[in-house]
Amino acid sequence: MKKNLKRILLSGTGITMLLLLSGCVGRDASGNPSGIIWDFLGRPMTTAIDYFANNMGLGYGLGIILVTIIVRTVILPLNLQQSKKASYQSEKTAYLKPIFEPINERIKNAKTQEEKLAAQSELMAAQRENGVSVLGGIGCLPLLIQMPFISALYFAAREVPNSNFLGINLAERSLVLTAIIAVLYLLQSWLSLQSVAEEQKAQMRTTMYMMPLMMVMMSISLPASVALYWFVGGIFSIAQQLITTYLIRPKLREQVEKEFKENPPKAVKSTNRPKDVTPTSAGKPQTAIAGNRNRRNAGKQKRRH
Template identity: 50%
Template sequence: MKKKQLLRLLGLGLLAMVFLAGCVQNENGVPTGEGWVYNLLVAPMGQLITYFAKDQGFGYGIGIILTTLIVRAIIFPLGLYQAWKASSQAVRREHLKPILDPIQERLKNAKDQQEQLLIQQEMMAVQKENGLSMLGGMGCLPLLIQMPFFTAIFYAARYTPGVSEATFLGMDLGSPSIVLTVIVGLLYFLQSYLSMLAVDPDQRAQMKSMMYMSPLMIVFFSFTSPAGVTLYWLVGGIIQIVQQLIVNYIVRPYHKRKIAEEFEKNPPKARPSTASSYKKDVTPASNNQAVLPNKPKNTQKRNAGKQRSR
């Protein structure tokens, strides 16, 4: 269930990226300067990078880093709120495992579609009564709000005039950097590993492949992108690690304590199963016909036929 939710959210994120990329109108991959995302976000971020690089004399590498930090600081509360809700739901689900696991097992062994429907209704009722969301509390709104900023800083880091010709610590910001790619891959792997620590131990084995998906995607994109973009991903990776540490060592322990107190006062109870009394009618059709009342025989018509034949 958890893995399906993560895959669903990942798919929504990718769709949002495709949609928002279309809002930045481009020709042969280069922005034309049109589109609401470009006008409201990309252009101001590009100007901020140029301000730090030229007006303040920091250079384009530091300009990208400072601009990314500012953007991330703006959307950090949204990411933390999303993590807060998701952590609360994950801890609540752990407490409900003794109730939910038997229902899921019966759902897995359901004999027909009607029985599956009844068990699913029972599952939804138990989750609703105990404050558990079908989406795991994660929701899509915080992610969708953040996506325009991610898209904008990506384009700003790649296409701001002067970035492609600049260098940072001896690295050409206009060309891919193997060193930055390796560092970014390690950072995102660490972030994935820390996020796995916040998952129920029984589900870690099922979600192990997810731990490698994000780092591999970032490594692939970094290997094919200019170092200016990879520098943006590097800063983003550090901030995600900080956020995950806050979740693991502050947010999750808080929810574990509060929800344990809540369930100690009001222990969750399983609902009476509506599917347990459901029995499929497996009586053969021939037997059903056998118990039907016999139709009266119309002997008059049969005798009349015999008399006419004489």
């Protein structure tokens, strides 16, 4: 259940980002960007792009790239902190596999609802006792903090006037940039699998292609100026994944091993016996049928006496 929940949350992150991108900044009656986020973040970013493009003579393409680099550098510590939390929970889960795996097998092979509920209760108790987060360290606060910056930059890129960058018209869609973006985000997804246990890779491969596919669908329908912003974002995503995989995770693995050596893992068995609600052919729970049968038998015995 926990793995399914994590996959749902991770695969839904891209859709959530797209919805928030369109919701953080509003538009006035004329169709121009408006609202607090635009006034405090989007407009200054647009001014910065104009400054790099016109005052410094770098052009709007480099202007978008430079402003995107600045913004992504500012929010990079938040991204790394979130990756660290998720990786810490992942390493804990991997270390505690000998405890969790038998319980997960009982959940998978449960024949009745009572057995399944009991095993799930035991799993949750074992996770709680060993300090494992049910959500795997995935939190909403860092994403919510980033979204105003990303949303403002997204709309700032869309406001770029008609101009060219390396032969690409920034006001029109670019198949070349779309293809490059697809490769970048596919590489980022592939890198995210390298630190995952072998038995989990097969389960995660289906979600590996979701983000690249979404980025292709969005890039092919939007101006190249926005695709250029996503291109820089893809490079930052790869850099963040490399830092997480080869620098953060090894240290966290050592930390988890040390923590559990000092405080050995605890296997917990749930003492609660959930009511069996497995439906029968008559549509009634087994426990209810058994109770009715016992009452009928008791009535018959009284009549005999």
